[in-house]
Amino acid sequence: MHDPRIDTLANVLLDHSCELKKGETILIEAIDLPEPDLVVALVEGAAKRGATPLVELKNQRIQRAVYANATEEGMKLAGGLERARMEKVQAYIGVRGAANASALKGIPAERMDLYQEHWLRHVNDYRVPKTKWVVLRYPTDSFAQAADMPTHEFTDFFFDVCTADYAAMGEAQKPLVARMQAADRIKITAPGTDLEFSIKDIPVIPCSGERNIPDGEVFTAPVRDSINGVIRFNTPSRYQGIVFTDITFTFKDGKIVEATSSDTERINQLLDSDEGARYCGEWAIGTNNRVRHPMLDTLFDEKIGGSFHLTPGNAYDEADNGNRSRIHWDLVLIQRADYGGGEMYFDGELVRKDGFFVPDDLQGLNEGL
Template sequence: MDPRITQLAEMLVRDAIALKKDENILIETTDTPADLSVALIRAVSKAGGRPFLTHHRSAVNRVLLQNASDAQLKIAAEHDLAFMKNMQAYLSIRGSDNFVELSDVPEDRTFANRTIRHPVLDWRVNKTRWCVLRWPTPSMAQGAGMSTEAFEDFYFKACLADYPAMQKAAKALVDLMNKTNKVRLVAPDTDLSFSIQNIPAVPCCGTMNIPDGEVYTAPVRESVNGVIHYNTPTLYEGKKFENTRLVFKDGKIVEATSSNTEAMNAIFDTDKGARYIGEFAIGFNPFVLHPMCDILFDEKIAGSIHFTPGRCYEDAYNGNQSAIHWDLVLIMRPEYGGGEIYFDDRLIRKDGIFVIPELDALNPDKLGAAK
């Protein structure tokens, strides 16, 4: 077994999940090797926990969804919710032999699955200690424009970053965001303003998603006004979207265009909350610099923000509820057009680099990235 697999499994169980003796943990794997499952079960057992594991194949899930009735989806969701209620922790590792495997699942089936399974997702996110990450596959390497071997090296470096140092450096950003009222984002075809007053800022430095490296909060729900033009491609339910541009008025998305405008607006019409924002976050993982159409990596890109239509988190609660949570990313480094972040009219980051002394420790050269 590759020793990096063992190292990753032990870090996930010991640090990211912080599993305790006699706790139950559901491990869900998709398109991943047996070595990973073995390493995770051993790590959980070493910690004194009780592992429960389910393994999925994307190609099988596709056929199930294509042929599933609402009644069938409801039975599965009720079963999964009852099972999830017995878990104290949840870990999901998702590989993909084909990123767009679900692209030809009928929209009415993806919509039904999304809404019927919402209670399962809601319980998992808000009632368990959870961590979600990808598994490196040739298709991921392709998306990153790298050889499989080079991508695996990058993957383990990014996932096994120095999270204690990152956590220490992020404290100043958390403190500043907790004191901030107005945020303004400026970039090419982007000028967006909103308030984050009295909504907590939450650091993510080696816990809920791996690779990690962000601080998130949420806008005051009706405070968002202006336009944002995301420059990072995204996948949602097997469909790819590029050049996404959203116009907001009093918090609501009133205009949405992209390379697939019709499908995008269908997603935003899932429910009332889908056209409002549930998360605003600043990314700073020093090893993740370029998009690969994988949100668990792309949202951590150094010099990026993500501004997320849909459900908010309970620990950064702005009241928005939805069956969707769609992290859309804007990279603000010079090679992607640059950009600025202002807190209460004070410039705090320019072209992806924090420019005030108290946040300098979060810049890539301070967090261990190669110069």
């Protein structure tokens, strides 16, 4: 039986996220979806709007074989071909439904570096600034397991979160955007964390369903050499198929000078990928209060109500602090009381305590928390 929530989600993606117009071309890329209903709805929906849909279906097992046997020549060729196709479209929807979230675990780091540098980054350097794009996950058994929920409950949660009232979310974010635009010094405290940095003169970007589904964050970037102190992330993170926990960074003048985790050797290999990997390209505050607990998926975890994320690696063009890297790794710290609490200050003013915003003009962001 067809689930009508799929049609609702397709409409959000086509109309709100991509603002698809007649005469445009849209690339729909799907990886390991358990069934084709969403892709079919997107194709039919794009055609009804007078657009031309292109579809690319990928399989993670096949992609693993490609990455594990990567050569520089092969990655440059694949990246060049996908970049050329991306340059022909005006919109992009990427849907990931990985059957095994650890499918890439064990691939040598140097092979993944080839993919990151010559394929993924080459394509994304065009897609991110030049197309109307959105990426999302799709509910699967493994995804539900990572969220520690039965599949049917997780599926209900997924559609509830992904089809939120993004217009209302955008309105609630406006006072936070204004405060961040006016701020210079940020101070953050939490168990094992005492961090300071500047966001002065870096653009501030609200996110309410345009590029990620689910959405709910306001992001900027630290001034590249301004971060000092220690941060201990209390949320596990999966990167290149490996789950890292107990991640702790020590910063000096913007650079991660010490990094430890459940796999200290591997995390330092990642941070040594290039010169920019030990500097941060993004700082963002999560504002989606329907997402409350981590599920080892960045698209959800970085939006958690009462959280923020800090990102070693590449900065976005929209909020550019000049840092360039082949990696972009969003790491999440939840400051709600049930995760140990914490405080956030803008220029000495307490803005958030234990995950709750304190000033009167930010109370709308506490709804549902």
